[in-house]
Amino acid sequence: MTMRLARLVLWLYVASHVALGLAFLIVPTTAAGLFPWPLPPLAARFMGSLFLAGAACGAVNIALGQSRGLTVVALVGVGNLLIAAAGILAVDAAGITIWMALWLAWFIGVAIVLIAIAVPSLARLADVPVPMPPSLRRYFRIHLAVVLPVGVVMFVFPVWAQPIWPWAMSPANIRLLGAFFLGAALISFWCQRQASWQTVLPTLALYAVFATAATVASVIHFNLFEPGRIITWVFFALYVFVASGAWYFLARYPSSGVRSRSSPGEGDQGGKA
Numbered sequence: 001m002t003m004r005l006a007r008l009v010l011w012l013y014v015a016s017h018v019a020l021g022l023a024f025l026i027v028p029t030t031a032a033g034l035f036p037w038p039l040p041p042l043a044a045r046f047m048g049s050l051f052l053a054g055a056a057c058g059a060v061n062i063a064l065g066q067s068r069g070l071t072v073v074a075l076v077g078v079g080n081l082l083i084a085a086a087g088i089l090a091v092d093a094a095g096i097t098i099w100m101a102l103w104l105a106w107f108i109g110v111a112i113v114l115i116a117i118a119v120p121s122l123a124r125l126a127d128v129p130v131p132m133p134p135s136l137r138r139y140f141r142i143h144l145a146v147v148l149p150v151g152v153v154m155f156v157f158p159v160w161a162q163p164i165w166p167w168a169m170s171p172a173n174i175r176l177l178g179a180f181f182l183g184a185a186l187i188s189f190w191c192q193r194q195a196s197w198q199t200v201l202p203t204l205a206l207y208a209v210f211a212t213a214a215t216v217a218s219v220i221h222f223n224l225f226e227p228g229r230i231i232t233w234v235f236f237a238l239y240v241f242v243a244s245g246a247w248y249f250l251a252r253y254p255s256s257g258v259r260s261r262s263s264p265g266e267g268d269q270g271g272k273a
Helices: 005-027 027-032 040-062 068-089 098-124 134-156 173-192 200-218 230-252
Strands: none
Touching: 005 027, 005 040, 005 068, 005 098, 005 200, 027 040, 040 068, 040 098, 040 173, 040 200, 068 173, 068 200, 098 134, 134 173, 134 200, 200 230
């Protein structure tokens, strides 16, 4: 697949996910009515945060041009497959409906497209060697150490995780958020192994937008939380850490290195990996 076609697909991905993100964030009850199982407003706003974060990741990849940061697009695709798996596992409770079929088709289809545009291009892409600061690598490792075990428990044992989560949700929604966490763990595992700061810029945009929007949504629905529970403040601490860290490292990135190569579509040649 040429980089020109990849750029077109990314633009379509960004536009569709901005629209979905705004719908789930601004009118969560209406948007959740189209979901295959009951989705409370806060969970719907988390879904909207995820859509907007995906759009931010795609937009940064477009701005960077021929960057190995495109790998994270494929990993977002894997995250979509995890969300689809959560939906399949919810069929017993939600039933097989037209909305279930449409949402499964959407997440699986988007996953296939993202993986298809990213993987074939990676061998010929390279980044400007802007060394990743040790603090950024630690940021990803801390994030990985937290979200991986939490994601595994939420996805595999949602009933057990249900009373531990800081607000009440059904097992299907616990598993759905567990899919978010597992996808993020996979991305952070990949990021902490990279050499160039430029490579992880799309991930930082993803984390900054998702964690910020999810934190704001949680504040809006703070009545659902129990301030007396330690897990409430652990939850907010994690999201503030992820959001502030991502914005901090985005702001610190040397501006001269942001656009190091032509945008996808302006040239089909790339550097060697």
